[in-house]
Amino acid sequence: MQSSRKLLVAFLAPATVLYTVFLLAPVSLFLAFGLMRYDAIQLFQPVLTLANFGRIVLDPFYRGIILLTLKIAGLTTVCTLLVGYPVAYVLASGRSAWRGILMFLVVAPLMTGEIVRTYGWIVVLGSEGLVNRFLLALGIIHDPLKLLNTQLAVVIALVHILLPFMIFPLISALASQDPDLARAADTLGAGRMRAFLEVTLPLSRTGIMVGSLLVFTLSAGAVVTPSLLGGKDVQMLGQTIYDLVLHTLNWPLASACASILLALQLCFVTIQIRANRRALRRS
Amino acid sequence: MLSAEADLANPASLALQPDLSVRSGGRTLRAVPGTLLRLVVALVYLFLLGPIAVIVATSFSSTHSMAFPPPGLSFRWYGEFLRSDNFTSAFRFSLELGISASIIGTFIGFFTAYAARRLMERRGGVVQSLAMLPLLIPHLLISISLLLALNFVSLPDFASLLAGHVLICTPFTVAGIIASLDGVDAQLETAAMTLGASRLTALIEVVVPLVAPGVLSAFLFAFVVSFGDVYIALFLAGPGTTTLPIEIFSYVQWESSPVIAAITSVQIMMIVVLGLVIEKLVGLRRIMRV
Numbered sequence: 001m002q003s004s005r006k007l008l009v010a011f012l013a014p015a016t017v018l019y020t021v022f023l024l025a026p027v028s029l030f031l032a033f034g035l036m037r038y039d040a041i042q043l044f045q046p047v048l049t050l051a052n053f054g055r056i057v058l059d060p061f062y063r064g065i066i067l068l069t070l071k072i073a074g075l076t077t078v079c080t081l082l083v084g085y086p087v088a089y090v091l092a093s094g095r096s097a098w099r100g101i102l103m104f105l106v107v108a109p110l111m112t113g114e115i116v117r118t119y120g121w122i123v124v125l126g127s128e129g130l131v132n133r134f135l136l137a138l139g140i141i142h143d144p145l146k147l148l149n150t151q152l153a154v155v156i157a158l159v160h161i162l163l164p165f166m167i168f169p170l171i172s173a174l175a176s177q178d179p180d181l182a183r184a185a186d187t188l189g190a191g192r193m194r195a196f197l198e199v200t201l202p203l204s205r206t207g208i209m210v211g212s213l214l215v216f217t218l219s220a221g222a223v224v225t226p227s228l229l230g231g232k233d234v235q236m237l238g239q240t241i242y243d244l245v246l247h248t249l250n251w252p253l254a255s256a257c258a259s260i261l262l263a264l265q266l267c268f269v270t271i272q273i274r275a276n277r278r279a280l281r282r283s
Numbered sequence: 284m285l286s287a288e289a290d291l292a293n294p295a296s297l298a299l300q301p302d303l304s305v306r307s308g309g310r311t312l313r314a315v316p317g318t319l320l321r322l323v324v325a326l327v328y329l330f331l332l333g334p335i336a337v338i339v340a341t342s343f344s345s346t347h348s349m350a351f352p353p354p355g356l357s358f359r360w361y362g363e364f365l366r367s368d369n370f371t372s373a374f375r376f377s378l379e380l381g382i383s384a385s386i387i388g389t390f391i392g393f394f395t396a397y398a399a400r401r402l403m404e405r406r407g408g409v410v411q412s413l414a415m416l417p418l419l420i421p422h423l424l425i426s427i428s429l430l431l432a433l434n435f436v437s438l439p440d441f442a443s444l445l446a447g448h449v450l451i452c453t454p455f456t457v458a459g460i461i462a463s464l465d466g467v468d469a470q471l472e473t474a475a476m477t478l479g480a481s482r483l484t485a486l487i488e489v490v491v492p493l494v495a496p497g498v499l500s501a502f503l504f505a506f507v508v509s510f511g512d513v514y515i516a517l518f519l520a521g522p523g524t525t526t527l528p529i530e531i532f533s534y535v536q537w538e539s540s541p542v543i544a545a546i547t548s549v550q551i552m553m554i555v556v557l558g559l560v561i562e563k564l565v566g567l568r569r570i571m572r573v
Protein backbone atom coordinates (compact mmCIF):
# COMPACT_ATOMS: atom_id res chain seq x y z
CA MET A 1 0.00 0.00 0.00
CA GLN A 2 3.04 2.25 0.42
CA SER A 3 3.26 2.91 -3.31
CA SER A 4 -0.43 3.74 -3.61
CA ARG A 5 -0.02 6.32 -0.84
CA LYS A 6 2.75 7.90 -2.84
CA LEU A 7 0.49 7.91 -5.85
CA LEU A 8 -2.20 9.79 -3.94
CA VAL A 9 0.32 12.38 -2.77
CA ALA A 10 1.54 12.76 -6.36
CA PHE A 11 -2.07 13.32 -7.43
CA LEU A 12 -2.30 16.31 -5.12
CA ALA A 13 0.82 17.89 -6.57
CA PRO A 14 -0.70 19.68 -9.61
CA ALA A 15 -3.38 21.42 -7.57
CA THR A 16 -0.87 22.32 -4.86
CA VAL A 17 1.46 23.88 -7.40
CA LEU A 18 -1.40 25.70 -9.14
CA TYR A 19 -2.81 27.14 -5.92
CA THR A 20 0.57 28.08 -4.45
CA VAL A 21 2.13 29.63 -7.53
CA PHE A 22 -0.88 31.31 -9.08
CA LEU A 23 -3.10 32.01 -6.09
CA LEU A 24 -1.47 32.17 -2.67
CA ALA A 25 1.85 33.72 -3.68
CA PRO A 26 0.47 36.49 -5.94
CA VAL A 27 -2.43 37.34 -3.63
CA SER A 28 -0.11 37.56 -0.61
CA LEU A 29 2.27 39.73 -2.59
CA PHE A 30 -0.55 42.03 -3.61
CA LEU A 31 -1.92 42.28 -0.07
CA ALA A 32 1.57 43.06 1.26
CA PHE A 33 1.63 46.07 -1.06
CA GLY A 34 -0.92 47.74 1.19
CA LEU A 35 1.82 48.29 3.74
CA MET A 36 4.15 49.97 1.25
CA ARG A 37 4.46 53.65 0.50
CA TYR A 38 2.98 54.85 -2.79
CA ASP A 39 5.38 56.12 -5.40
CA ALA A 40 4.12 57.62 -8.63
CA ILE A 41 7.10 56.46 -10.65
CA GLN A 42 8.27 53.18 -9.18
CA LEU A 43 4.85 51.76 -8.28
CA PHE A 44 5.89 51.61 -4.61
CA GLN A 45 8.69 52.37 -2.17
CA PRO A 46 9.83 49.54 0.08
CA VAL A 47 8.99 51.50 3.22
CA LEU A 48 6.53 50.01 5.69
CA THR A 49 3.66 52.34 6.44
CA LEU A 50 0.06 52.31 7.59
CA ALA A 51 -0.69 55.47 5.62
CA ASN A 52 -2.84 53.67 3.03
CA PHE A 53 -5.15 52.24 5.64
CA GLY A 54 -5.14 55.55 7.49
CA ARG A 55 -6.28 57.31 4.34
CA ILE A 56 -9.15 54.89 3.75
CA VAL A 57 -10.38 55.22 7.32
CA LEU A 58 -9.97 59.00 7.61
CA ASP A 59 -10.90 60.23 4.13
CA PRO A 60 -14.71 60.70 3.95
CA PHE A 61 -14.58 59.76 0.24
CA TYR A 62 -13.31 56.24 0.98
CA ARG A 63 -15.47 55.92 4.10
CA GLY A 64 -18.48 56.68 1.93
CA ILE A 65 -17.45 53.97 -0.53
CA ILE A 66 -17.18 51.40 2.25
CA LEU A 67 -20.59 52.35 3.64
CA LEU A 68 -22.21 52.19 0.21
CA THR A 69 -20.60 48.80 -0.42
CA LEU A 70 -21.96 47.53 2.88
CA LYS A 71 -25.39 48.95 2.10
CA ILE A 72 -25.65 47.45 -1.39
CA ALA A 73 -24.11 44.10 -0.45
CA GLY A 74 -26.29 43.92 2.67
CA LEU A 75 -29.49 44.78 0.79
CA THR A 76 -28.62 42.28 -1.93
CA THR A 77 -28.01 39.53 0.63
CA VAL A 78 -31.31 40.16 2.45
CA CYS A 79 -33.29 40.32 -0.81
CA THR A 80 -31.75 37.15 -2.27
CA LEU A 81 -32.59 35.36 0.98
CA LEU A 82 -36.21 36.55 0.90
CA VAL A 83 -36.65 35.80 -2.79
CA GLY A 84 -34.65 32.57 -2.79
CA TYR A 85 -36.12 30.90 0.27
CA PRO A 86 -39.57 30.11 -1.19
CA VAL A 87 -37.96 28.66 -4.31
CA ALA A 88 -35.55 26.53 -2.30
CA TYR A 89 -38.41 25.41 -0.07
CA VAL A 90 -40.50 24.24 -3.01
CA LEU A 91 -37.54 22.62 -4.79
CA ALA A 92 -36.44 20.79 -1.65
CA SER A 93 -39.91 19.41 -1.05
CA GLY A 94 -39.55 17.35 -4.20
CA ARG A 95 -42.49 17.28 -6.54
CA SER A 96 -40.72 14.93 -8.86
CA ALA A 97 -42.15 15.75 -12.28
CA TRP A 98 -41.26 19.43 -12.23
CA ARG A 99 -38.31 19.34 -9.93
CA GLY A 100 -35.61 18.54 -12.47
CA ILE A 101 -36.79 21.22 -14.89
CA LEU A 102 -37.20 23.86 -12.19
CA MET A 103 -33.76 23.04 -10.84
CA PHE A 104 -32.29 23.35 -14.32
CA LEU A 105 -33.94 26.75 -14.78
CA VAL A 106 -32.21 28.02 -11.64
CA VAL A 107 -28.75 26.99 -12.80
CA ALA A 108 -29.05 27.81 -16.49
CA PRO A 109 -29.17 31.62 -16.04
CA LEU A 110 -26.20 31.40 -13.71
CA MET A 111 -24.19 29.84 -16.48
CA THR A 112 -24.61 32.82 -18.80
CA GLY A 113 -22.27 34.95 -16.70
CA GLU A 114 -22.50 38.37 -15.15
CA ILE A 115 -22.09 40.46 -18.29
CA VAL A 116 -24.98 38.84 -20.14
CA ARG A 117 -27.40 39.29 -17.29
CA THR A 118 -26.31 42.83 -16.53
CA TYR A 119 -26.92 43.62 -20.17
CA GLY A 120 -30.39 42.10 -19.85
CA TRP A 121 -31.21 44.59 -17.10
CA ILE A 122 -29.97 47.48 -19.24
CA VAL A 123 -32.58 46.48 -21.80
CA VAL A 124 -35.34 45.88 -19.24
CA LEU A 125 -34.78 49.03 -17.16
CA GLY A 126 -33.90 51.48 -19.96
CA SER A 127 -36.09 54.54 -20.61
CA GLU A 128 -37.70 52.65 -23.52
CA GLY A 129 -37.43 49.31 -21.77
CA LEU A 130 -40.03 46.80 -20.71
CA VAL A 131 -40.74 48.26 -17.27
CA ASN A 132 -41.18 51.85 -18.45
CA ARG A 133 -43.28 50.84 -21.47
CA PHE A 134 -45.49 48.76 -19.24
CA LEU A 135 -46.01 51.48 -16.65
CA LEU A 136 -46.62 54.10 -19.36
CA ALA A 137 -49.14 51.88 -21.10
CA LEU A 138 -51.02 51.36 -17.87
CA GLY A 139 -51.05 55.12 -17.32
CA ILE A 140 -49.35 54.77 -13.94
CA ILE A 141 -46.61 57.15 -15.02
CA HIS A 142 -46.53 59.81 -17.73
CA ASP A 143 -42.80 60.22 -18.17
CA PRO A 144 -40.33 57.35 -18.24
CA LEU A 145 -38.80 56.70 -14.82
CA LYS A 146 -35.06 56.96 -14.45
CA LEU A 147 -34.29 53.40 -13.48
CA LEU A 148 -30.86 52.97 -14.99
CA ASN A 149 -27.90 54.53 -13.19
CA THR A 150 -29.45 54.12 -9.77
CA GLN A 151 -28.61 52.09 -6.69
CA LEU A 152 -31.93 50.31 -7.13
CA ALA A 153 -30.88 49.00 -10.56
CA VAL A 154 -27.64 47.67 -9.10
CA VAL A 155 -29.42 45.86 -6.27
CA ILE A 156 -32.06 44.38 -8.60
CA ALA A 157 -29.44 43.07 -11.01
CA LEU A 158 -27.18 41.72 -8.27
CA VAL A 159 -30.13 39.88 -6.69
CA HIS A 160 -30.90 38.39 -10.09
CA ILE A 161 -27.30 37.41 -10.78
CA LEU A 162 -26.54 35.97 -7.35
CA LEU A 163 -29.86 34.26 -6.58
CA PRO A 164 -28.67 30.74 -7.55
CA PHE A 165 -25.80 31.05 -5.05
CA MET A 166 -28.42 31.48 -2.32
CA ILE A 167 -30.89 28.88 -3.57
CA PHE A 168 -28.48 25.95 -3.79
CA PRO A 169 -27.12 25.97 -0.23
CA LEU A 170 -30.70 26.48 0.99
CA ILE A 171 -31.92 23.47 -0.96
CA SER A 172 -29.24 21.24 0.49
CA ALA A 173 -29.98 22.45 4.03
CA LEU A 174 -33.73 21.94 3.54
CA ALA A 175 -33.45 18.62 1.75
CA SER A 176 -31.27 17.12 4.48
CA GLN A 177 -33.93 17.77 7.12
CA ASP A 178 -36.10 14.97 8.28
CA PRO A 179 -39.56 15.99 7.02
CA ASP A 180 -41.08 14.04 9.90
CA LEU A 181 -39.93 16.73 12.32
CA ALA A 182 -42.04 19.48 10.79
CA ARG A 183 -44.90 17.06 10.28
CA ALA A 184 -44.72 16.01 13.91
CA ALA A 185 -44.82 19.63 15.05
CA ASP A 186 -47.84 20.18 12.84
CA THR A 187 -49.63 17.07 14.09
CA LEU A 188 -48.94 18.04 17.68
CA GLY A 189 -50.93 21.20 17.11
CA ALA A 190 -48.31 23.76 16.20
CA GLY A 191 -49.97 24.59 12.90
CA ARG A 192 -48.12 24.77 9.61
CA MET A 193 -46.88 28.32 10.02
CA ARG A 194 -45.49 27.71 13.50
CA ALA A 195 -44.04 24.37 12.48
CA PHE A 196 -42.21 26.19 9.70
CA LEU A 197 -40.99 29.05 11.90
CA GLU A 198 -39.91 26.91 14.83
CA VAL A 199 -38.69 23.74 13.15
CA THR A 200 -37.93 24.08 9.45
CA LEU A 201 -36.48 27.59 9.46
CA PRO A 202 -34.04 27.12 12.37
CA LEU A 203 -32.88 23.81 10.94
CA SER A 204 -32.00 25.46 7.63
CA ARG A 205 -29.65 27.88 9.37
CA THR A 206 -26.48 26.46 7.81
CA GLY A 207 -27.92 26.94 4.34
CA ILE A 208 -28.80 30.54 5.13
CA MET A 209 -25.27 31.08 6.41
CA VAL A 210 -23.46 29.59 3.42
CA GLY A 211 -25.77 31.28 0.92
CA SER A 212 -25.52 34.70 2.57
CA LEU A 213 -21.77 34.46 2.74
CA LEU A 214 -21.47 33.68 -0.96
CA VAL A 215 -23.91 36.40 -1.99
CA PHE A 216 -22.37 39.01 0.31
CA THR A 217 -18.83 38.24 -0.90
CA LEU A 218 -19.73 38.29 -4.55
CA SER A 219 -21.81 41.47 -4.35
CA ALA A 220 -19.28 43.39 -2.25
CA GLY A 221 -16.60 42.70 -4.85
CA ALA A 222 -18.77 43.38 -7.91
CA VAL A 223 -17.36 45.66 -10.59
CA VAL A 224 -19.22 45.03 -13.84
CA THR A 225 -22.79 45.37 -12.59
CA PRO A 226 -22.32 48.58 -10.58
CA SER A 227 -20.28 50.17 -13.38
CA LEU A 228 -22.88 49.47 -16.04
CA LEU A 229 -26.06 49.98 -14.02
CA GLY A 230 -25.05 52.34 -11.22
CA GLY A 231 -23.77 55.31 -13.18
CA LYS A 232 -22.07 58.08 -11.25
CA ASP A 233 -24.18 57.51 -8.14
CA VAL A 234 -22.71 54.15 -7.34
CA GLN A 235 -19.06 53.76 -6.47
CA MET A 236 -18.38 50.50 -4.69
CA LEU A 237 -15.21 49.01 -3.26
CA GLY A 238 -14.62 46.65 -6.20
CA GLN A 239 -14.87 49.50 -8.71
CA THR A 240 -12.55 51.62 -6.58
CA ILE A 241 -9.92 48.90 -6.61
CA TYR A 242 -10.33 48.58 -10.37
CA ASP A 243 -9.88 52.34 -10.92
CA LEU A 244 -6.93 52.57 -8.56
CA VAL A 245 -5.10 49.83 -10.41
CA LEU A 246 -5.97 50.69 -14.00
CA HIS A 247 -6.32 54.47 -13.97
CA THR A 248 -4.65 56.01 -10.92
CA LEU A 249 -1.96 53.31 -10.80
CA ASN A 250 -1.91 53.53 -7.02
CA TRP A 251 -1.24 49.88 -6.22
CA PRO A 252 -0.61 50.31 -2.48
CA LEU A 253 -3.94 52.06 -1.95
CA ALA A 254 -5.72 49.49 -4.15
CA SER A 255 -4.17 46.75 -2.04
CA ALA A 256 -5.33 48.41 1.19
CA CYS A 257 -8.87 48.63 -0.28
CA ALA A 258 -8.65 44.93 -1.13
CA SER A 259 -7.67 44.12 2.46
CA ILE A 260 -10.68 46.10 3.65
CA LEU A 261 -12.88 44.09 1.27
CA LEU A 262 -11.51 40.84 2.69
CA ALA A 263 -11.93 42.22 6.22
CA LEU A 264 -15.61 43.00 5.55
CA GLN A 265 -16.03 39.45 4.34
CA LEU A 266 -14.34 38.11 7.48
CA CYS A 267 -16.53 40.29 9.74
CA PHE A 268 -19.58 38.95 7.97
CA VAL A 269 -18.47 35.34 8.56
CA THR A 270 -17.71 36.03 12.22
CA ILE A 271 -21.08 37.69 12.84
CA GLN A 272 -22.85 34.78 11.19
CA ILE A 273 -20.96 32.15 13.16
CA ARG A 274 -21.63 34.04 16.41
CA ALA A 275 -25.34 34.35 15.65
CA ASN A 276 -25.46 30.70 14.71
CA ARG A 277 -23.80 29.64 17.96
CA ARG A 278 -26.12 31.83 20.02
CA ALA A 279 -29.15 30.37 18.28
CA LEU A 280 -27.90 26.84 18.88
CA ARG A 281 -27.39 27.56 22.57
CA ARG A 282 -30.90 28.92 22.85
CA SER A 283 -32.51 25.85 21.39
CA MET B 284 -18.17 25.54 4.92
CA LEU B 285 -18.93 22.80 2.51
CA SER B 286 -19.85 20.33 5.18
CA ALA B 287 -23.38 21.66 4.96
CA GLU B 288 -23.55 20.35 1.43
CA ALA B 289 -22.39 16.91 2.42
CA ASP B 290 -25.74 15.40 1.63
CA LEU B 291 -25.41 16.47 -1.97
CA ALA B 292 -22.18 14.59 -2.31
CA ASN B 293 -24.30 11.57 -1.69
CA PRO B 294 -25.98 10.49 -4.90
CA ALA B 295 -28.92 9.17 -2.92
CA SER B 296 -30.06 12.73 -2.33
CA LEU B 297 -30.06 13.80 -5.95
CA ALA B 298 -32.86 15.34 -7.88
CA LEU B 299 -35.53 13.06 -9.24
CA GLN B 300 -34.86 10.49 -6.60
CA PRO B 301 -37.47 7.78 -6.32
CA ASP B 302 -37.57 8.05 -2.54
CA LEU B 303 -38.58 11.68 -2.81
CA SER B 304 -41.28 11.09 -5.36
CA VAL B 305 -42.82 8.47 -3.15
CA ARG B 306 -43.03 11.00 -0.39
CA SER B 307 -44.84 13.56 -2.51
CA GLY B 308 -48.55 13.84 -2.89
CA GLY B 309 -49.21 15.45 0.45
CA ARG B 310 -47.68 12.80 2.62
CA THR B 311 -45.04 15.22 3.76
CA LEU B 312 -45.89 18.57 5.18
CA ARG B 313 -43.30 20.27 3.03
CA ALA B 314 -44.64 18.75 -0.13
CA VAL B 315 -47.85 20.78 0.01
CA PRO B 316 -46.97 24.29 -1.05
CA GLY B 317 -49.94 26.57 -0.78
CA THR B 318 -51.28 28.54 -3.71
CA LEU B 319 -49.62 31.69 -2.43
CA LEU B 320 -46.27 29.95 -2.23
CA ARG B 321 -46.64 28.68 -5.78
CA LEU B 322 -47.50 32.15 -7.00
CA VAL B 323 -44.42 33.60 -5.30
CA VAL B 324 -42.22 30.92 -6.82
CA ALA B 325 -43.69 31.55 -10.27
CA LEU B 326 -42.90 35.26 -9.91
CA VAL B 327 -39.33 34.50 -8.87
CA TYR B 328 -38.88 32.35 -11.98
CA LEU B 329 -40.28 35.17 -14.09
CA PHE B 330 -37.69 37.45 -12.49
CA LEU B 331 -34.90 34.92 -13.10
CA LEU B 332 -35.70 34.17 -16.72
CA GLY B 333 -37.40 37.39 -17.86
CA PRO B 334 -34.30 39.46 -18.60
CA ILE B 335 -32.78 36.60 -20.56
CA ALA B 336 -35.92 36.22 -22.66
CA VAL B 337 -35.87 39.98 -23.24
CA ILE B 338 -32.30 39.80 -24.57
CA VAL B 339 -33.22 37.06 -27.03
CA ALA B 340 -36.29 39.03 -28.17
CA THR B 341 -34.26 42.24 -28.60
CA SER B 342 -31.70 40.42 -30.73
CA PHE B 343 -34.34 40.01 -33.46
CA SER B 344 -35.14 43.71 -33.50
CA SER B 345 -35.29 45.40 -36.89
CA THR B 346 -34.23 48.84 -35.67
CA HIS B 347 -31.28 50.33 -33.93
CA SER B 348 -33.25 51.36 -30.87
CA MET B 349 -33.19 49.34 -27.70
CA ALA B 350 -36.94 49.70 -27.31
CA PHE B 351 -38.74 46.71 -25.95
CA PRO B 352 -40.84 45.14 -27.38
CA PRO B 353 -38.96 45.66 -30.67
CA PRO B 354 -40.96 47.42 -33.40
CA GLY B 355 -40.14 44.80 -36.06
CA LEU B 356 -38.29 41.54 -36.53
CA SER B 357 -35.10 40.78 -38.48
CA PHE B 358 -31.86 38.88 -38.39
CA ARG B 359 -29.76 41.93 -39.22
CA TRP B 360 -27.99 42.06 -35.83
CA TYR B 361 -26.79 38.50 -36.21
CA GLY B 362 -25.32 39.52 -39.56
CA GLU B 363 -23.78 42.56 -37.92
CA PHE B 364 -22.17 40.30 -35.31
CA LEU B 365 -20.68 37.99 -37.95
CA ARG B 366 -19.29 40.98 -39.85
CA SER B 367 -17.68 42.53 -36.80
CA ASP B 368 -14.06 41.40 -36.55
CA ASN B 369 -13.71 42.52 -32.95
CA PHE B 370 -16.57 40.40 -31.74
CA THR B 371 -15.93 37.30 -33.82
CA SER B 372 -12.26 37.18 -32.89
CA ALA B 373 -13.11 37.72 -29.22
CA PHE B 374 -15.66 34.91 -29.51
CA ARG B 375 -13.07 32.60 -31.04
CA PHE B 376 -10.50 33.56 -28.43
CA SER B 377 -12.96 32.87 -25.60
CA LEU B 378 -13.66 29.43 -27.10
CA GLU B 379 -9.94 28.60 -27.28
CA LEU B 380 -9.27 29.87 -23.79
CA GLY B 381 -12.32 28.10 -22.38
CA ILE B 382 -11.40 24.78 -23.94
CA SER B 383 -7.74 24.95 -22.83
CA ALA B 384 -8.62 26.05 -19.31
CA SER B 385 -11.30 23.42 -18.86
CA ILE B 386 -9.10 20.58 -20.15
CA ILE B 387 -6.35 21.48 -17.67
CA GLY B 388 -8.89 22.19 -14.94
CA THR B 389 -10.55 18.81 -15.47
CA PHE B 390 -7.26 16.93 -15.23
CA ILE B 391 -6.22 18.74 -12.06
CA GLY B 392 -9.76 18.37 -10.73
CA PHE B 393 -9.76 14.63 -11.35
CA PHE B 394 -6.43 14.02 -9.63
CA THR B 395 -7.41 16.16 -6.67
CA ALA B 396 -10.89 14.69 -6.36
CA TYR B 397 -9.56 11.13 -6.50
CA ALA B 398 -6.90 11.80 -3.88
CA ALA B 399 -9.40 13.62 -1.65
CA ARG B 400 -11.81 10.68 -1.83
CA ARG B 401 -9.25 7.94 -1.20
CA LEU B 402 -7.31 9.71 1.53
CA MET B 403 -8.40 9.23 5.10
CA GLU B 404 -11.75 10.83 5.82
CA ARG B 405 -10.58 13.90 7.70
CA ARG B 406 -7.69 14.76 5.44
CA GLY B 407 -9.85 14.25 2.39
CA GLY B 408 -12.31 16.78 3.80
CA VAL B 409 -9.51 19.29 4.28
CA VAL B 410 -8.34 18.79 0.70
CA GLN B 411 -11.88 19.30 -0.54
CA SER B 412 -12.31 22.54 1.41
CA LEU B 413 -8.94 23.87 0.31
CA ALA B 414 -9.85 23.16 -3.29
CA MET B 415 -12.73 25.65 -2.93
CA LEU B 416 -10.34 28.49 -2.06
CA PRO B 417 -10.54 30.31 -5.42
CA LEU B 418 -14.28 30.72 -4.87
CA LEU B 419 -13.82 32.47 -1.55
CA ILE B 420 -11.28 35.01 -2.70
CA PRO B 421 -12.90 37.71 -4.86
CA HIS B 422 -11.91 36.98 -8.47
CA LEU B 423 -11.04 40.63 -8.87
CA LEU B 424 -8.19 40.13 -6.39
CA ILE B 425 -6.95 37.00 -8.13
CA SER B 426 -6.82 38.91 -11.39
CA ILE B 427 -4.99 41.95 -9.97
CA SER B 428 -2.54 39.72 -8.13
CA LEU B 429 -1.69 37.83 -11.30
CA LEU B 430 -1.22 41.13 -13.13
CA LEU B 431 1.09 42.29 -10.36
CA ALA B 432 3.05 39.05 -10.48
CA LEU B 433 3.63 39.66 -14.18
CA ASN B 434 5.72 42.68 -13.19
CA PHE B 435 8.20 40.35 -11.55
CA VAL B 436 8.03 37.22 -13.69
CA SER B 437 7.47 37.64 -17.37
CA LEU B 438 4.82 35.34 -18.74
CA PRO B 439 2.95 35.53 -22.05
CA ASP B 440 -0.48 37.22 -21.76
CA PHE B 441 -2.22 34.03 -22.74
CA ALA B 442 -0.47 32.01 -20.02
CA SER B 443 -1.53 34.30 -17.18
CA LEU B 444 -5.09 34.43 -18.43
CA LEU B 445 -5.07 30.64 -18.76
CA ALA B 446 -3.70 30.21 -15.23
CA GLY B 447 -6.43 32.48 -13.86
CA HIS B 448 -9.14 30.59 -15.69
CA VAL B 449 -7.80 27.20 -14.59
CA LEU B 450 -7.92 28.53 -11.02
CA ILE B 451 -11.58 29.55 -11.18
CA CYS B 452 -12.61 26.32 -12.97
CA THR B 453 -10.88 23.91 -10.60
CA PRO B 454 -13.24 24.24 -7.60
CA PHE B 455 -16.12 23.19 -9.85
CA THR B 456 -14.29 20.27 -11.45
CA VAL B 457 -13.12 19.01 -8.04
CA ALA B 458 -16.62 19.24 -6.55
CA GLY B 459 -18.27 17.67 -9.59
CA ILE B 460 -15.83 14.77 -9.85
CA ILE B 461 -15.92 14.09 -6.10
CA ALA B 462 -19.68 13.78 -6.43
CA SER B 463 -19.26 11.25 -9.25
CA LEU B 464 -16.64 9.29 -7.35
CA ASP B 465 -19.04 9.03 -4.43
CA GLY B 466 -21.39 7.19 -6.73
CA VAL B 467 -18.76 4.53 -7.46
CA ASP B 468 -18.66 1.57 -5.13
CA ALA B 469 -15.16 1.70 -3.60
CA GLN B 470 -15.25 -2.07 -3.25
CA LEU B 471 -14.99 -2.50 -7.01
CA GLU B 472 -11.61 -0.84 -6.89
CA THR B 473 -10.56 -2.83 -3.83
CA ALA B 474 -11.63 -6.01 -5.60
CA ALA B 475 -9.51 -5.16 -8.64
CA MET B 476 -6.55 -4.49 -6.37
CA THR B 477 -7.07 -7.72 -4.43
CA LEU B 478 -7.05 -9.55 -7.73
CA GLY B 479 -3.62 -8.15 -8.42
CA ALA B 480 -4.13 -4.86 -10.21
CA SER B 481 -2.01 -1.95 -9.03
CA ARG B 482 -3.84 1.15 -7.81
CA LEU B 483 -3.06 2.90 -11.05
CA THR B 484 -4.40 0.05 -13.20
CA ALA B 485 -7.50 -0.23 -11.04
CA LEU B 486 -7.98 3.50 -11.38
CA ILE B 487 -7.64 3.53 -15.15
CA GLU B 488 -9.59 0.36 -15.89
CA VAL B 489 -12.27 0.40 -13.20
CA VAL B 490 -12.81 3.90 -11.85
CA VAL B 491 -12.29 6.08 -14.92
CA PRO B 492 -14.92 4.37 -17.11
CA LEU B 493 -17.43 4.57 -14.26
CA VAL B 494 -16.99 8.29 -13.65
CA ALA B 495 -16.59 9.28 -17.30
CA PRO B 496 -20.00 11.03 -17.54
CA GLY B 497 -19.23 12.99 -14.39
CA VAL B 498 -15.82 13.99 -15.69
CA LEU B 499 -17.28 15.09 -19.01
CA SER B 500 -19.89 17.24 -17.30
CA ALA B 501 -17.25 18.74 -15.04
CA PHE B 502 -15.32 19.64 -18.18
CA LEU B 503 -18.35 21.25 -19.82
CA PHE B 504 -19.23 23.16 -16.67
CA ALA B 505 -15.65 24.41 -16.37
CA PHE B 506 -15.85 25.60 -19.96
CA VAL B 507 -19.01 27.54 -19.18
CA VAL B 508 -17.40 29.12 -16.10
CA SER B 509 -14.40 30.18 -18.16
CA PHE B 510 -16.50 31.45 -21.06
CA GLY B 511 -18.65 33.63 -18.80
CA ASP B 512 -15.82 35.07 -16.73
CA VAL B 513 -15.30 38.83 -16.68
CA TYR B 514 -13.26 39.35 -13.53
CA ILE B 515 -10.14 37.35 -14.32
CA ALA B 516 -9.97 38.81 -17.81
CA LEU B 517 -10.65 42.34 -16.52
CA PHE B 518 -6.95 42.88 -15.81
CA LEU B 519 -5.29 40.15 -17.80
CA ALA B 520 -6.86 40.59 -21.22
CA GLY B 521 -4.80 42.63 -23.63
CA PRO B 522 -4.61 43.29 -27.35
CA GLY B 523 -5.05 39.93 -29.06
CA THR B 524 -6.16 38.26 -25.85
CA THR B 525 -9.53 39.94 -25.38
CA THR B 526 -12.29 37.62 -24.27
CA LEU B 527 -15.88 38.04 -25.40
CA PRO B 528 -17.24 39.28 -22.05
CA ILE B 529 -14.50 41.94 -21.92
CA GLU B 530 -15.24 43.04 -25.49
CA ILE B 531 -18.92 43.34 -24.58
CA PHE B 532 -18.12 45.15 -21.33
CA SER B 533 -16.00 47.79 -23.02
CA TYR B 534 -18.59 48.24 -25.79
CA VAL B 535 -21.60 48.53 -23.48
CA GLN B 536 -19.87 51.15 -21.32
CA TRP B 537 -20.14 53.60 -24.21
CA GLU B 538 -23.08 52.55 -26.31
CA SER B 539 -25.87 50.09 -26.50
CA SER B 540 -27.06 48.35 -29.64
CA PRO B 541 -29.00 45.19 -30.42
CA VAL B 542 -25.80 43.66 -31.80
CA ILE B 543 -24.86 42.92 -28.17
CA ALA B 544 -28.21 41.20 -27.75
CA ALA B 545 -27.45 39.04 -30.80
CA ILE B 546 -24.02 38.06 -29.47
CA THR B 547 -25.29 37.28 -26.00
CA SER B 548 -28.17 35.30 -27.51
CA VAL B 549 -25.68 33.12 -29.36
CA GLN B 550 -23.87 32.64 -26.07
CA ILE B 551 -27.12 31.86 -24.24
CA MET B 552 -28.08 29.23 -26.81
CA MET B 553 -24.65 27.61 -26.61
CA ILE B 554 -24.90 27.50 -22.83
CA VAL B 555 -28.43 26.12 -22.81
CA VAL B 556 -27.26 23.27 -25.07
CA LEU B 557 -24.23 22.54 -22.88
CA GLY B 558 -26.42 22.79 -19.79
CA LEU B 559 -28.86 20.26 -21.21
CA VAL B 560 -26.00 17.88 -22.03
CA ILE B 561 -24.67 18.14 -18.46
CA GLU B 562 -28.17 17.71 -17.07
CA LYS B 563 -28.62 14.59 -19.17
CA LEU B 564 -25.22 13.18 -18.14
CA VAL B 565 -25.27 13.69 -14.38
CA GLY B 566 -27.57 16.53 -13.37
CA LEU B 567 -26.38 20.12 -13.06
CA ARG B 568 -27.06 20.17 -9.40
CA ARG B 569 -24.21 17.86 -8.54
CA ILE B 570 -21.69 20.34 -9.84
CA MET B 571 -23.41 23.32 -8.27
CA ARG B 572 -22.75 22.14 -4.76
CA VAL B 573 -20.90 25.26 -3.83
